[in-house]
Amino acid sequence: MAKNGNRILVALGGNAIKQAEERGTAEEQFKNVNTTAIHIVNMIQHLGKDDRLIITHGNGPQSGNLALQQDIAKEQIPPQPLDVVGAMTQGQIGYMFQNCLQNIMTAKGVKVPVISVVNQVLVDRNDPEFVGENASKPVGNFLTEEEAMRLKAEKGWIVKKVKPNAPKPWRRTVPSPDPIANVEAEAIKILVNAGAVVVASGGGGIPVVKENGKLVGVEAVIDKDLAGERLAEVVEADTFLILTDVEKAKLNYGKPNEKALDRMTVAEAKRYLAEGHFLPGSMGPKVKACIRFLEWGGKEAIITSLDKAVDALEGKTGTHIVKG
């Protein structure tokens, strides 16, 4: 089946599911996901009948909570490794999204199937992130030096001092390898081509490496925007829409000469990235994912906040990244 409408890949940040100050009860998360889902259904109602919307999302707070629960209960129940924890959060968050989206669509008379899929993403065992202490992604809760050293010794964790002056300055850090390919590409294409709204590649996907011809889960966390870009390629997205907590990306972020960006070309984005305007682990990978999307063949990438999504799609706000 050929593609004959426009396709929008929406990448949702952690704030779409859990606010920073919240503990993460199911009620809180359903409330946030419902708010997010209202914006998404607004977008869907803006689309033409052949257009498609595909959703991916982060899972940082959820996998953090789940990994901590597993660690606390480790004497009684064997903790699952990070790949399995990631899969569990895909079930958890996927359920919340499909339930809220379905309920809102039913109320509005929008008849489109919504489905979340369990989704692996291939990474390379030789990725620099797996080498030595290169691992760059902090996960889980903050630790005292004593706790950090104990966990390093007990479990072989890589721990890093991420908040030097805090009472608990340490955190576990895990490899954040570059996503190579979405494993369930074929099934996702079937669903999107048939008209479904698909939630996929949740939390950056379940990280797997190829070993002796088999896909094997690894203890890692893939950046959800970079993995979302691979998903955008799979579904042949025209627009890659990254929704985060700011309306626009900024130059000189946090400095007196800070400047919001309305538009940048790929060449400009690369230069700004090299100049250090975008924080690693934050705006950095988002801009990198946008560059990759445009170089692959996408038409436009947009970075904006959830509540500005429809306006940004109409060109009224957000940071738009274009080929040049």
Add this chain to the structure above:
Amino acid sequence: MAKNGNRILVALGGNAIKQAEERGTAEEQFKNVNTTAIHIVNMIQHLGKDDRLIITHGNGPQSGNLALQQDIAKEQIPPQPLDVVGAMTQGQIGYMFQNCLQNIMTAKGVKVPVISVVNQVLVDRNDPEFVGENASKPVGNFLTEEEAMRLKAEKGWIVKKVKPNAPKPWRRTVPSPDPIANVEAEAIKILVNAGAVVVASGGGGIPVVKENGKLVGVEAVIDKDLAGERLAEVVEADTFLILTDVEKAKLNYGKPNEKALDRMTVAEAKRYLAEGHFLPGSMGPKVKACIRFLEWGGKEAIITSLDKAVDALEGKTGTHIVKG
């Protein structure tokens, strides 16, 4: 797209994922799932090119472990309710199945997409299981009388004395309402019609009720064979294959005059069920699901063990239930 081959709905029991004596590490579960997946791929290789295989599975040990972890860590992290826990196990077990199935199929040169979906199942808020202390499904670990009474008071749990002479005779029991409909039927049909092997309705599905036009998760556990039967209807299955730990269902189970059943008609199955030959919570719901499947319009239901699946499909073993 019209259906033009045979379709087999395979319902896998808990032993397909975790053996009773195991603690439930990821390694153990991957090993068991891999063994199960080898049998499933054997079945797939026996099928014609238009035939389809659809999979559902239990989640008792996994949701039990996860709920216990959440309870142990409840001071630090808010525990998720049973519907969310169910969704999490769909992610966990779905990942294990699709990973193992894909690896075995790749090795054997079988090129079929495999995908697990997050899946809600509708139940009725007025189901008798939600009334008073009717709830019949024991979940989680065994409790002392003191623990049971504390949890009853603290959380409003229904607790029942399920092993009268054991040191920990009590368990939490939750409603096990009758499944009415598979919520994501449309998306599942799209995938099956397009040729994918789909894993759905895991753990009996995420239980939801309709409230003011919305689907809302509830604290319940749906029987996975009865929910699997609803899935069989959705995908228009010809054969409903329930794989458990025995080769055949038995009359006078556990008695000196115990007799394995090769074949029974729906009328016989109903009579045996009424006469109490099949244990509730064990063979009972399996036989009930088979009766329902045949009365809906299915051709044949089979109850057998995992290692006899191919033989049973060829009519060599298993208990075959037919219309009459």
